[in-house]
Amino acid sequence: MIVKAGVVSPSGQLIPSQRVDWTINRTGVGQFTKLGFRDRGQFWGLLEAPQKIDDWTAVSTTASVPIILNTSTPNAADDVPIFQGESWVTVTSLLEGTSIVGAYAPSYPDFNRATSTIYWVDAQWLIPQPAVVEPGRAHTITTTLMRKTSGEPLAGWIVRYNVSGGAALGYEGGSHVETTTDAAGRASVEVSPKDAGGGVANIGITIIRPENAGPAVMPRLTLGCGTTAVTWAAGGAVPSLPNAAPATPSGRTALPSPPSLSQPTLPPSSTPPTLSTPPTTTTPPPASTPPTLPATPPASAAGKPRLEATMKVVGSDRVSVGQKVEFDLTISNRGDTVARNITIVDRFDRGLKHENDTANEHAITAGIAELVPGRSSTVRISFQVIDGGTQCHEATVAADGAEAVRQRGCVTAQQAVMEIKVTSLRSRVVGETAEFSCTVKNTGDIAATNIELVLRSDPAIEPAAAERGSERLADGSILFRITRMEPGEKRTVGLNGICRVPSTRACVRAQVTADGGVNRVDEACLEILPPLGGTASPRGSAP
Secondary structure, eight states, X not given: OEEEEEOBOTTSOBOSSOEEEEEEOTTSSOEEOOOOOOXXXXXXXXXXXXXXXXXXXXXXXXXXXXEEEOOSSSOGXXXXXXXXXXXXXEEXXXXXXXXXXXXXXXXXXXXXXXXXXXXXXXXXXXXXXXXEEOTTOOEEEEEEEEOTTTOOBOOSOEEEEEEEESEEETTTTBSEEEEEXXXXXXXXXXXXXXXXXXXXXXXXXXXXXXXXXXXXOBOOEEEEEEEEEEEEOTTOOOOOSOOOOOBOOOOOOOOOOOOOXXXXXXXXXXXXXXXXXXXXXXXXXXXXXXXXXXXXXOOOOTTOOOEEEEEEESSOXXXXXXOEEEEXXXXXXXXXXXXXXOEEEEEEOTTEEOTTXXXXXXXXXXXXXXXXXXXXXXXXXXXXXXXXXEEEEEEEEEETTEEEEEEEEEEEEEOOOEEEEEEEOSEEETTSEEEEEEEEEEOSSSOEEEEEEEEEEOTTEEEEEEOTTOEEOTTSOEEEEEEEEOTTOEEEEEEEEEEOSOEEEEEEEEEEEETTTEEEXXXXXXXXXXXXTSOOOSTTSOO
């Protein structure tokens, strides 16, 4: 894994010939490797190569002239440019876990430290191929996870299934479900048709590594996505186990563009290059034998651009309804000529919202004009999450003379859960003040935002006073606004009302709403008695 760092001047330029000290957190995994690989014959490369002090410490100097790091493979797209003002190190790990790499510029007193986190994952998976099933029958699909190094099954990992079309998942019949792999590394779900006459169900599959505390500390990670389909048609038959090729986390290193004079362009985080291996066999490997890895795809024909795309969520893949979520779409040209007129069309689920795109389709026209061979560019795509559950989008990237490529990104949207309770005395007398207390509590696991609490009273009760910060609406009801409530947080507000006329049941009703469609109601009622010693009409009627 190659990690870069640059020292930036106040004017936004990368500065050459500046010392950078590197460290790896010794409580994690990983170590510095042979640091000096470069193109042969580059004299400056010898001078600019970092010096390894030990497995966890290295010293380097930002480059005075640009050089190329040659990975010694026939594919030039694997080579990594080092621009003027950048320094670099290489890191590897023999174990799963987390490496925290730190860079320190000792010549500068302020803003002189930065860190980069690398997650090392040993995994690959088999995605089920499309199936044809008799109408009305349920069909079970299975995703298998295993270690890439040994073929050992991965138990306890998470596979998320999402279905669109006329089908439902699992016993509860929902549109999305998360399952955990068993001791054999298999995660299965039953797909049931909603229409007895047939149809097609497209199923999205997301591979998730669960969070663990140690010894290989790592958060919950979304590693990759895939798709399959189930078609219900007369005369169909459920196929045997498909011969699907194993998939692994993307290993293509994205090459950065040269930095501009006004602002440095530092390379995006990348993952280690995937090694070439013999092609897969035509039959599934035995359970005791590690699976054969897929061969590296052949290079494209000369004079033709070849696009590659990767999608990565910015931050966590678990968000709150109402929250903004962002994805980085990185596009690379692995062909032999310039990719021109690059277009991006993004189609997204109804639980996502992008500005005024009501048709759930967004065309991106700005950001990338063309890409020369070996270069990459990143476009950030933003949405607002407006519904709970798993929400996905798919970006299709095309260019003149190149085959279109697609990448899919998903997040899991969580909704806040609110409880509301209104209390009061059982009875009051005409002319007396009735006191009502309303308690709102966030009982969910995420914060609730933009909360509005409205208290409405029956005509027999005239609101007289409410707590500070309330608003009186045109219909006489009382409104409380709360910007945010954390999980477990509770708020109590009071309302006093004058009892105007006798009533067997006079109520105050409370309604609480929040972002994400939260809507809860409750009420408290009391009896209003006639004045003591006075004359009143029969109980329950108007005076």
